[in-house]
Amino acid sequence: xxxxPSSSSVIRTIGRREVCExxxxxxxxxxxxxxxxxxxxxxxxxxAPALPSRPVNIVHSASFLNxxxxxxxxxxxxxxxxxxxxxxxxxxxxNRQSVKENCQGWTVRVISNLVRxxxxxxxxxxMARSMLQPV
Numbered sequence: 001x002x003x004x005p006s007s008s009s010v011i012r013t014i015g016r017r018e019v020c021e022x023x024x025x026x027x028x029x030x031x032x033x034x035x036x037x038x039x040x041x042x043x044x045x046x047x048a049p050a051l052p053s054r055p056v057n058i059v060h061s062a063s064f065l066n067x068x069x070x071x072x073x074x075x076x077x078x079x080x081x082x083x084x085x086x087x088x089x090x091x092x093x094x095n096r097q098s099v100k101e102n103c104q105g106w107t108v109r110v111i112s113n114l115v116r117x118x119x120x121x122x123x124x125x126x127m128a129r130s131m132l133q134p135v
Contacts, residue, residue: 005036070111070124077119084113104132 005011005027011020016031019039027036073081088110091101108128114120 068124068127070114071120073119080117080119081114084117085110088113099135102133102135104128105135108132 005020005022009020009022011018013031017028018031019026019028020036021027026039028039029036071077088106090106091099091103093099108125111120111125111128115122115125
């Protein structure tokens, strides 16, 4: 793969990303992964990279190690899902000892409302409940 980073490329770590330059082309990858993505830069700015130079299917990206499709939504259903999620209060606690719920519990509450509205099948709610981790 000429033009792509190799084992001899100089790699810098910035936060949780690794970046390098090969023949004037800049590449980035999430720390600990193998696949490099070529970066495109905004011509008007010399700041951080904008977007990958090729389309990225986020479902297949390293960020989504586990993804679960709950339903296929119409545009109207998408608006309802957004409204339900925005209305459902996230978990809160004054301190670590008073924590009663984590974000997974919030997710189950949202899915439960979507099941009630028949947007998501009940089996998906049971699946989500089975994956809850203790608080």
